[in-house]
Structure formats: structure tokens, C-alpha cells
Amino acid sequence: MKEIKLPKVTFWRAVLVIIWTLGLYATFIRFTKGLGAATNLSDQFPWGIWIGFDILVGVGLAAGGFVITAFVYIFNVKDFKAISRPTVLTAFLGYVLVIFALMFDLGLPYNVWHPIIMWNPHSVMFEVGWCVMLYTTVLFLEFSPLLLERFGFKKPLAIMRKLILPLVILGVLFSTLHQSSLGTLYVIVPDKLHPLWYTGLLPLLFFISAICGGLAMVIFESYTSARAFGKELEFPILAQLSRILVVVLFLLLFIRYRTLAANNALQYIFDGSKESIYFLVEISIGIIIPVILFLIPKIRNNRAGLFLGAVFVLIGFIMNRLNVSITGMAWSSGVNYFPTWMEVAITASIVSAGFVIFRYATKHLPIFPDKESEAAKVPPPLISAGRSGSRVIMVLGSLLLIVSVGLALEFSSKSKTEVIPEEQSEPVKNVMPAELSLPAPIEFEMGEDSPGVVTFTHETHVDPDEPNCTGCHTGMFNIKPDKVGALGSVSMEKLYENQQCGKCHNGDDSFSVEECEFCHYAE
Amino acid sequence: MNAAILNDMTKCIGCKACTLACKEVNGLPKDASSDVLSSKSWVAVEQKNGINIKRQCMHCNEPACASACPVGALEKTETGAVVYDASKCMGCRYCLIACPFSIPKYEWDKTLPKVTKCVMCYENALKKGEQPACTSVCPTGATIFGDRDELIQEAKNRIANNPDKYVDHIYGIKEAGGTSVIYLSSVPFAELGFPVDREEEPYPKLTWKVLSQIPNIVSTGGILLLGSWWVINRRMKLENERNQNNIDDDNIIES
Numbered sequence: 222m223k224e225i226k227l228p229k230v231t232f233w234r235a236v237l238v239i240i241w242t243l244g245l246y247a248t249f250i251r252f253t254k255g256l257g258a259a260t261n262l263s264d265q266f267p268w269g270i271w272i273g274f275d276i277l278v279g280v281g282l283a284a285g286g287f288v289i290t291a292f293v294y295i296f297n298v299k300d301f302k303a304i305s306r307p308t309v310l311t312a313f314l315g316y317v318l319v320i321f322a323l324m325f326d327l328g329l330p331y332n333v334w335h336p337i338i339m340w341n342p343h344s345v346m347f348e349v350g351w352c353v354m355l356y357t358t359v360l361f362l363e364f365s366p367l368l369l370e371r372f373g374f375k376k377p378l379a380i381m382r383k384l385i386l387p388l389v390i391l392g393v394l395f396s397t398l399h400q401s402s403l404g405t406l407y408v409i410v411p412d413k414l415h416p417l418w419y420t421g422l423l424p425l426l427f428f429i430s431a432i433c434g435g436l437a438m439v440i441f442e443s444y445t446s447a448r449a450f451g452k453e454l455e456f457p458i459l460a461q462l463s464r465i466l467v468v469v470l471f472l473l474l475f476i477r478y479r480t481l482a483a484n485n486a487l488q489y490i491f492d493g494s495k496e497s498i499y500f501l502v503e504i505s506i507g508i509i510i511p512v513i514l515f516l517i518p519k520i521r522n523n524r525a526g527l528f529l530g531a532v533f534v535l536i537g538f539i540m541n542r543l544n545v546s547i548t549g550m551a552w553s554s555g556v557n558y559f560p561t562w563m564e565v566a567i568t569a570s571i572v573s574a575g576f577v578i579f580r581y582a583t584k585h586l587p588i589f590p591d592k593e594s595e596a597a598k599v600p601p602p603l604i605s606a607g608r609s610g611s612r613v614i615m616v617l618g619s620l621l622l623i624v625s626v627g628l629a630l631e632f633s634s635k636s637k638t639e640v641i642p643e644e645q646s647e648p649v650k651n652v653m654p655a656e657l658s659l660p661a662p663i664e665f666e667m668g669e670d671s672p673g674v675v676t677f678t679h680e681t682h683v684d685p686d687e688p689n690c691t692g693c694h695t696g697m698f699n700i701k702p703d704k705v706g707a708l709g710s711v712s713m714e715k716l717y718e719n720q721q722c723g724k725c726h727n728g729d730d731s732f733s734v735e736e737c738e739f740c741h742y743a744e
Numbered sequence: 745m746n747a748a749i750l751n752d753m754t755k756c757i758g759c760k761a762c763t764l765a766c767k768e769v770n771g772l773p774k775d776a777s778s779d780v781l782s783s784k785s786w787v788a789v790e791q792k793n794g795i796n797i798k799r800q801c802m803h804c805n806e807p808a809c810a811s812a813c814p815v816g817a818l819e820k821t822e823t824g825a826v827v828y829d830a831s832k833c834m835g836c837r838y839c840l841i842a843c844p845f846s847i848p849k850y851e852w853d854k855t856l857p858k859v860t861k862c863v864m865c866y867e868n869a870l871k872k873g874e875q876p877a878c879t880s881v882c883p884t885g886a887t888i889f890g891d892r893d894e895l896i897q898e899a900k901n902r903i904a905n906n907p908d909k910y911v912d913h914i915y916g917i918k919e920a921g922g923t924s925v926i927y928l929s930s931v932p933f934a935e936l937g938f939p940v941d942r943e944e945e946p947y948p949k950l951t952w953k954v955l956s957q958i959p960n961i962v963s964t965g966g967i968l969l970l971g972s973w974w975v976i977n978r979r980m981k982l983e984n985e986r987n988q989n990n991i992d993d994d995n996i997i998e999s
């Protein structure tokens with residue numbers, strides 16, 4: 222007799238089941254009743270957490286992929302080789318989940334493939350879509366050696382190993398493009414995005430903060446994987462990463478400051494508004510506190526300290542993306558957006574699915590290096606990883622800085638005005654005001670005490686040369702299709718008080734309302 | 745020839761004939777309020793401080809919505825009208841975000857939603873050389889249709905002949921790079937909810953400044969990355985060779 226083994230019911234598994242059940246129900250509502258039923262989105266606020274969090278944060282946090290692969294395969298920093306596999310897995314998984322999450326937000330997700338054949342190269346969204354498509358493909362190819370190794374396909378594996386360098390270069394390029402383009406999306410709304418976040422250099426800020434988020438994600442994920450799966454934590458490598466993070470965070474702070482100063486937005490930082498508070502919290506948690514933490518050697522050389530610093534960076538990163546997409550946009554929208562439980566349930570379901578798939582992948586694929594590998598044992602400092610390597614990084618770092626400054630100057634200069642060419646088109650009939658089209662005579666409904674029916678004609682009241690329609694409409698006489706001529710739309714009380722018709726029919730400008738028979742025709 | 749609409753708010757009596765005509769032509773429900781724009785009211789007449797304001801798509805010369813749409817579903821036609829092709833749309837709603845006047849609305853209550861806005865009756869009227877529904881029913885001539893240059897001239901004439909009646913500004917000549925729907929008003933436009941004090945540069949230029957750099961970034965970046973890999977790779981190879989030679993020398997000496 223075979224024993225049936227039921228999966229153990231743990232706390233986290235129970236939580237997962239609850240989240241997924243809620244998510245499933247929310248999915249059902251979303252697709253059977255529409256976006257309005259499942260979300261708090263509206264014409265005034267069309268993008269909520271499904272864009273602000275699922276996409277902007279999701280794509281940013283998967284950025285570790287291109288940063289680490291660049292270090293390993295281009296700059297030949299072999300120290301990081303051990304974490305390149307889990308990083309690529311996180312990135313690939315992240316992008317797949319982002320695309321999956323997008324299907325919920327799009328109004329017509331079955332048309333998501335349209336940008337492949339319908340092109341608008343002037344659209345930032347077009348560029349984001351294409352880069353994400355291409356980058357996910359690259360990630361899949363970078364990830365494929367893991368699958369090929371697992372299933373023992375030796376020849377394809379050898380081929381893929383040769384392609385790794387061009388793939389990594391393409392990966393870095395595509396990543397740079399779309400990480401920054403997610404910021405460029407908001408460049409077109411200078412009036413709608415709050416000045417504490419709006420700048421023409423949003424693409425640069427998004428790119429740099431994506432590097433920060435990606436690096437912090439690597440530290441975070443290595444730590445949690447080690448604790449969850451008992452894999453060796455590549456501590457020395459992560460300590461090096463934290464030093465790089467400090468430098469990049471400083472750069473980020475500096476450029477943020479410069480853009481705020483250039484846009485005359487420094488005045489908003491301490492103005493006590495809701496937005497200023499969100500801004501201060503974001504900068505403190507995301508930049509200032511982690512920089513301080515990482516500069517203290519005791520914290521930097523301590524596993525928990527590294528993890529803590531990384532968590533701050535990640536929270537700050539999430540806050541930044543949410544501030545740009547939600548706080549900063551809600552400011553001008555006139556509405557107070559807050560997601561429905563269904564929006565949260567779907568987001569939570571997707572994020573938790575990510576964790577589950579990651580865990581499943583680490584169990585069945587060769588993600589983590591063997592304990593015997595050199596990378597995990599001796600902690601070689603960054604400098605010795607080929608002195609050439611570090612020097613080249615410094616040179617490239619300065620180049621990046623120069624390019625950044627150059628771009629900053631480019632964007633801040635006024636654009637030349639272009640002459641819009643006259644377009645030849647079909648002649649359209651020219652219509653200028655000719656005759657007034659006055660309504661037909663209006664017969665008023667008779668009240669009980671009425672001496673006779675009243676019929677109003679516009680012709681007797683309107684001078685065709687100087688119509689002055691607004692003299693009577695809508696102040697004196699509000700035009701409501703259901704009320705015209707209705708009983709009570711004009712009342713004798715008002716007339717006697719020199720209102721409505723009584724304003725002119727006062728005996729001076731025209732005959733008085735006391736002359737009943739002038740208007741009321743007796744039957 | 746650029747088709748345009750002149751909305752003279754000093755002549756609008758709020759009768760809403762224009763909104764009803766629009767609903768008639770586009771099959772929209774009459775009971776849906778036309779006090780504000782919505783997916784069921786593509787033209788609205790709003791009352792503010794006793795003044796009636798016709799709200800509709802501005803049909804910008806260089807529309808932000810058209811540049812934002814990834815699949816080109818929104819397009820400025822040769823007539824001047826900015827039209828929408830629902831068959832291309834995937835519902836990303838970037839056009840709602842991008843429009844500086846917040847004109848496009850979405851069918852949030854539908855399972856297969858579309859973006860909605862005034863399309864200046866392009867299919868049913870403009871293409872045939874006729875005027876849109878709204879301007880054809882206005883009893884007072886508050887909203888009229890014509891060639892953009894002629895309407896601008898007419899607007900200038902009105903201001904010149906009645907300086908007390910109008911604020912000396914024609915809204916839409918320069919705003920957002922110029923629009924095909926222009927307005928005249930008796931009070932400052934800011935009081936009527938029109939966005940003012942903005943750059944006159946068309947909005948699409950803002951993002952194009954960034955997007956046009958992409959070929960540069962890709963080529964420069966690609967060369968930098970490939971170059972640095974090559975440089976580092978060579979250095980490592982040379983270092984390894986040097987180390988190997990040292991080891992061989994040691995071996996020779998020892999032996």
C-alpha cells in the first residue's frame with residue numbers, strides 16, 4: 222500500500238494560497254468586468270500601481286542582471302562570477318513577470334504584439350516596448366546555458382558559451398536604453414509631474430538609480446538565498462558591491478541636486494506639502510542613510526549591516542518610482558488615488574509567484590556555484606582583480622561622468638524652433654457665421670390661475686445685427702431641454718421681483734408685467 | 745488647408761445643442777452628462793463663473809497624444825483633425841497621460857475599452873468637405889468651423905472691434921505649439937481652467953530630444969564596451985603569458 226504524502230501546510234504556504242486565491246478572483250473581475258471594476262484608475266489618474274510598481278519598480282530591480290554581467294564579462298571582474306547566475310535568473314524572471322503583469326494593465330492585452338508591426342519611433346512607449354522585448358530575449362539566451370547544462374545538451378551549450386560576450390554587450394545596451402526610457406515616459410508631462418521629480422534628465426536619473434537598485438538587489442537576494450537555501454553567501458564580493466553603491470549613490474544625489482537647482486525646484490523641498498515630505502523620506506531612506514551605513518566599516522563588513530543598507534536602498538528605490546508615477550502625478554490630477562484590494566492582490570500574487578519560481582529554479586537548475594569554487598573562499602579585494610580591470614573601470618567611470626555632464630548640458634539648452642511646413646490638403650468648406658438659427662416659438666405650459674397661454678418668440682426679442690444671446694442666457698434663463706416651456710421654469714413671483722422677464726418688462730425698457738394681456742392670450 | 749474651430753465663449757449660451765449633435769452622430773448615450781468630458785461625452789459645455797465653455801479636443805498641430813502612442817493609433821490628418829484608430833490601440837493609456845489638456849478619456853466600464861475624444865467628425869463630415877456636427881447646430885455662432893488662418897483673422901477682428909468684450913488673447917495660436925481649436929474669452933483664460941504660462945514648444949519635442957540621442961548612445965556605448973573588453977582581455981592575456989614565462993624561467997633555473 223502506497224502512502225500518499227500530502228505537502229506540509231506551513232505558514233508561508235498558507236499565506237501564498239490566500240494571496241493567490243484573492244489574486245485569482247481579482248483576475249476574474251478584471252477580465253470579465255473591465256478595468257473600472259477592478260481598479261481605482263480613472264480618466265484623471267490612468268496609471269496606478271500596476272504601472273508604478275509592477276512595471277517601473279519591477280524592471281528597475283531586475284537591473285542587477287546587466288550590471289553584474291557587465292562586470293563579469295566585459296570588465297573581467299572575476300570576483301562577481303559566482304553571483305552572475307542567480308542575478309541573471311532574477312533578471313530573466315523579473316522581466317517575464319513584468320510582461321505578465323502588463324497584461325493586466327493593458328486595456329486590450331491581446332493587442333500587445335502590435336508594436337512589432339505598427340511603428341511609431343517618436344513614441345517613448347514604443348522604444349520601451351521594443352527594448353523590453355529584445356532584452357528579455359537576450360536574458361533568455363544568457364539564461365539558456367543553465368538549462369542546457371541541466372539537460373546535458375553539450376553542443377548547443379558550447380555555442381552559447383561563445384556568444385556570451387556579444388549577448389552581454391547587447392544586454393547592457395538594451396538595459397541602458399529602457400531603464401532610462403521608463404524615465405523618459407514622464408518627460409512629456411512637465412506640467413503634470415510635480416517639480417520635485419520632473420526634469421528633462423529623468424532618463425539619466427532612472428538609469429543611475431536602476432544601477433543602484435540592481436546592485437542592492439544582488440546583495441539582498443544573495444543574503445536571503447543564503448538564509449533560505451543555505452547556500453554560501455559570497456560575502457567579500459558583496460562588500461565590494463557596497464563600495465560601488467556608495468559611489469553611485471553619491472552621483473545620484475549630486476545629479477538630483479543639480480536638476481532641482483536648474484529647474485528652480487529647491488524651494489519645494491521644505492515647503493511642508495505632502496509632496497515635500499514624500500521627497501524627503503525618499504532621499505533620506507534611499508540615499509542618505511545607506512551611504513552613511515556603508516561608509517562605516519563595521520557595518521560594511523558585517524553581513525547583517527550589508528543587508529540592512531541594501532534594504533534601505535531598495536526601499537528608497539521603490540519610493541522613487543512610486544513618487545514619480547503616483548505621488549508626483551496625483552499632485553496635478555485632482556484625485557486621491559489609492560489602489561483597490563484587487564490591484565494589490567494581483568500585484569502580490571505576481572511578486573510571490575516570482576519568489577516561488579526562483580526557489581524552484583534554484584532547486585532544479587545549477588544556479589549557485591559549488592562550495593569548492595575559489596570565488597566563495599578567499600576574499601580578493603577589487604583592486605587586484607587585474608589592476609588593469611580597476612583602472613579601466615575608473616577611466617570608464619570618468620567617461621560616464623563626462624558623458625552625463627555633456628548630456629545634461631545638451632538637454633538644458635533651449636531647442637531651436639522648427640518651422641512647421643505648410644501641408645497641402647483637401648479644401649474644406651469654409652463656414653463663417655451667417656444667419657442666426659433661432660429656435661421655434663415656445664409655448665409655455667399653463668398654470669391653474671393663468672389668464673391665457675403664453676407663447677414666447679425669439680424674433681421679437683432678438684436684434685439680428687446684435688443678438689446678445691448671453692444677455693439672457695444662461696444667467697436669466699438656463700436652457701435645459703427638459704425644462705423649456707415647462708410649468709415653473711418661469712414664475713410670476715420672479716417677474717414681479719424684476720427677475721427673469723421682469724428684468725426688462727418693467728414699464729421702462731419694455732411694457733410692464735402688469736399688462737397681462739400683452740403676453741397671456743385668453744382662450 | 746488646415747481645418748479649425750473657433751470657440752467664442754462670449755457667444756455661448758449653454759444650450760448644449762453641440763453636445764447633443766455630437767452624441768447623435770457618434771451614437772453616444774444622451775442621458776450621460778455633458779457637463780464634463782467623458783467617454784460618453786466627447787464635447788462638453790462647462791459652466792464656470794457664469795461663463796459657458798465648450799470643451800473638446802484641441803487638435804494640436806503637433807499632438808502629444810499622437811507622439812506618445814506606441815502604435816500610432818492617434819494621428820494628425822491632412823485636414824487638421826487628430827483622429828483615433830481603435831483597431832491599433834492596445835490600451836496602454838499613455839495618450840491620457842501625455843495630453844497636456846487631459847482630453848482623451850477611457851471606457852473604464854467596458855471589457856474591450858477604447859480611447860475616446862472628439863475627432864472633428866473626420867470620417868462622417870470633414871472627409872466629404874462638410875463641417876462637424878457641433879458647429880453645424882450652434883444657434884448663436886459661438887462655435888464655428890473654417891480654415892485656421894481665416895478663423896484666426898476673424899478672432900483678431902473681433903478683439904479689435906470689441907476691445908471691451910474680449911481679453912486680448914487668442915488661446916491656441918501658440919499654446920502647445922499651436923492648436924486647431926482656438927478660443928476667445930471675456931475673462932482671463934486661467935480663470936476658466938485653461939492651462940496657461942506654459943512653454944510654447946510642442947510637447948513631442950521634449951521626448952524627441954531624448955529619443956534622438958539613442959543612435960549615439962548605442963553606437964558610442966557599443967564601441968566603449970567592446971573596446972574595454974578587448975583592452976582588458978589583452979592585458980590579462982599578456983599578464984598570464986608573463987606569469988607563464990616567469991614560471992618557465994624558474995623551472996629552467998632550478999633544473
